[in-house]
Amino acid sequence: MYGLQAISASNGWAIAVVGITIVFTGLVLLSFFINQLHKILDIWDNRSDLTAWKENLFRRKVPGPAIISLTGEQKESARQFHMLVKKLDDAFPLPRLLKIAQVSGISLPHSNLAALIGTGIIKRGELGMFTWDEELYRKML
Amino acid sequence: MEHLFIEFFQNTGFYLCDYRHVVMIIVGSIFIYLGIVKHYEPLLLVPIGFGMLVGNIPVFEGLGLGIYEDNSVLHYLYYGVTLGIYPPLIFLGIGAMTDFSTLLARPVLMLLGAAAQAGVFITFLGALALGFAPNEAASIGIIGGADGPTAIFLSAKLAPTLIGPIAVAAYSYMALVPVIQPPIMNLLTTKKERLIRMEEPRIVSKREKILFPIIAFLLCCFLAPAALPLLGMLCFGNLLKEAVVTERLAVAARNAIIDSVTILLGLTVGASTQGNVFLTPQSVGIFALGAFSFCVATACGLLFAKLMNLFLKTKINPLIGAAGVSAVPDSARVVQMVGQKEDPTNFLLMHAMAPNISGVIGSALAAGVLWSFMS
Secondary structure, eight states, X not given: OOHHHHHHHTTHHHHHHHHHHHHHHHHHHHHHHHHHHHHHHHHHHTHHHHHHHHHHHHHHHSOOOOOOOOOHHHHHHHHHHHHHHHTSXXXXXXXXXXXXXXXXXXXXXXXXXXXXXXXXXXXEOGGGOEEEOHHHHHHHO | XXXXXXXXXXXXXXXXXXXXXXXXXXXXXHHHHXXXXXXXXXXXXXXXXXXXXXXXXXXXXXXXXXXXXXXXXXXXXXXXHHTTOHHHHHHHHHHHHOOOHHHHHOGGGHHHHHHHTHHHHHXXXXXXXXXXXXXXXXXHHGGXXXXXXXXHHHHHHHOGGGHHHHHHHHHHHHHTHHHHHHHHHHHHSOHHHHTOOOOOOOOOOHHHHHHHHHHHHHHHHHHOGGGHHHHHHHHHHHHHHHTSTXXXXXXXXXXXIHHHHHHXXXXXXXXXXXXXXXXXXXXXXXXXXXXXXXXXXXHHXXXXXXXXXXXXXXXXXXXXXXXXXXXXXXHHHHHHHHHHHHOTTOOOHHXXXXXXHHHHHHHHHHHHHHHHHHO
């Protein structure tokens, strides 16, 4: 058998196409990996930089203490809350403080209490209790 | 006494000789001439040429002299060829003497080595069309890889009866690279293209050189496991060279081992070309297809380089595409020679080594692929 008929009978077309494709794929892949090799080695050499970068990235993700300044009305409200807190224990439940505030007639008790928590003057403690940060209070007011 | 003389005369080569022995002795002498006088691949052509002389001394059967007789010394040495032992050892030596720096500096040039392998598969189709069996066609096609050991290895596995003609064709065309390639290079490139200067390659680190043979071996052999004997030894040899701590082994591989094996391979392949086995119409077909394969592979490399130039910002000199046929380092030298004819200050040798070496990897891959398809 000769000619195109012989090629078809031996599955020659498929073998040739698949064969050259495999050879090309092999060398293209090798070329790609080799092209990246020196970059990978550079990263490996500078892996301490990479670690520092990762640490920085991680640090950035941790929210720092919010710096919230209080308005004049909020400062006045803070003073009132301060007086109420003095009557309570060092660690107090927030609902109790809120209730006393409402009874005492402090304006916008929810909002002002949230502002104090936001500034960090009222801090979350253990077992669901809260504490008053005297130092920060004096600093902000 | 007269009877003894007659018997003796009847056993001499003069009596047993026919025209085929004479033809092959002339061919062998031409090989030796080309090797010694013209310096065309002397390390290959001289052993093969002398092997032709050895193989074509007319001897009577049964004395255990001919390479095809079971009990002859030559037959035992020929086992290295028929069992595919010599080619991987030669690849070990090639790996131990090859510097992959230029390839690592610009890996995109590896594609030129891949493109040149198209010649292998086109010739495979041509051989099928001429009536060769698929396994024979695959062995003939690999001549286009211009890699003697690879051609012998694949022939030993797929078509052992054709080892002689295929090996001689492969090595002949490898030796004739300076004659075959330049006309094709001039035909397919313009003067402007031949004048292109390549940019300086970057400096490659030692670690890259050490990692390359490991990565290349794993990647290529996972893709085409049949390329394992050749690529495995090539990469192993290169690792020995680059690792530095194994310098003694590398020196042995690139000197003693490759030299010994080249002698044995050349001599036995030459001796396998006995006139009665070699001078057949089939051998003529193999030689014709081998030449075709070589030319197509060269053209494919050149044309692919031109194609790459359409997309590359920094143009490459398309002449280096011709080095994708592997024939290390002759085809790279031819690129340098042709390039310097246009511009004596343009040095392409170093750049041409990249496709040249990738051609070795490509032809080993192609052999592995063909072997896996045919076995």
